[in-house]
Amino acid sequence: QVAKLSIIDTPINIQHEHLRNKNIQQNDFGVDSQYIHGTHVAGIAIQMNPNIQLLSFPAANITVLIDANDRSRTDIEVHRGDKGKVLTGIARLSAALTDFLNSNARVVNISAGIDKSDERMIAFISPLMKRLRKKGSIITIAAGNKSTNVDENGATDLLMSFVNKEMTEEVDGVRKSFRMDNMVAVAACDENDRLASFSNCGKQSVLLAASGVRVRSYTEVPNLFGIMDGTSQAAPQVAATLAMMVELFPTWSHTRIIEHLRQSVDPINDLTAVTIAGGILNTRRALDFSRRR
Secondary structure, eight states, X not given: OXXXXXXXXXXXXXXXXXXXXXXXXXXOOOSOOOOHHHHHHHHHHHHHOTTOEEEEOOSOSEEEEXXXXXXXXXXXXXXXXXXXXXXXXXXXXXXXXXXXXXXXXXXXXXXXXXXXXXXXXXXXHHHHHHHHHHHTOEEEEEOOSSOOBHHHHOOOBTTGGGTTOEEEEEETXXXXXXXXXXXXXXXXXXXXXXXXXXXXXXXXXXXXXXXXXXXXXXXXXXXOEEEEOSHHXXXXXXXXXXXXXXXXXXXXXXXXXXXXXXXXXXXXXXXXXXXXXXXXXXXXXXXXXXXXX
């Protein structure tokens, strides 16, 4: 299937011999940046589906200005391509998410790792997150590598703090509440299908796990492979699966797609108490037409 997947990460080395002939569209990223992480993530998605179309929105060309003299301000001014100013993660992420919102893809994979250090960061990005949910976009995120249960200890990562977060908006003069049910947080499991020692988890926050230990993929060097560990390596496997599901079931809502994914996992006892689905990704089952309801 020709599925579409957006990736928000470092740039992808599209000159790698296993990527140069693939269907990858990459936005200009404006500044020098390392290709290691984004290339490895893209390679994982490509290995899941060699025909997948990747839309790369590198989060590396944005700067943010916060009024230091007025700490009550929550507006953050975003400037594109201004190399003369210090780059800030929240602004880069916001611009990349806006590019995704304006694209024709419904699924995005993000391994941002931005600490939730300022409540203004949440206030700044909330309107954009609401628009993405309203569009039916599915945001796949790495759960994080701090060996913590985010339900018990709280989410320190900006995007993890939005998972199932209750939001409000005004529609025709009536304030309505809803949950951010379009986000899929992914934990990492090891070769024995146990939760990886470094992986974050959470029975109320992390949907499922996927392989995240000794994952082989492409590197920034044009003809080499590399092995990496992390929830960043688990998440693109789930994101690629979701992208294929959206292609197969184009009329399904984001909630139906995610519920279908939840029900299709391979149950693992060790994951029952630490993930919502209680299991690991099973792409074949998720794409099985006989399971359509």
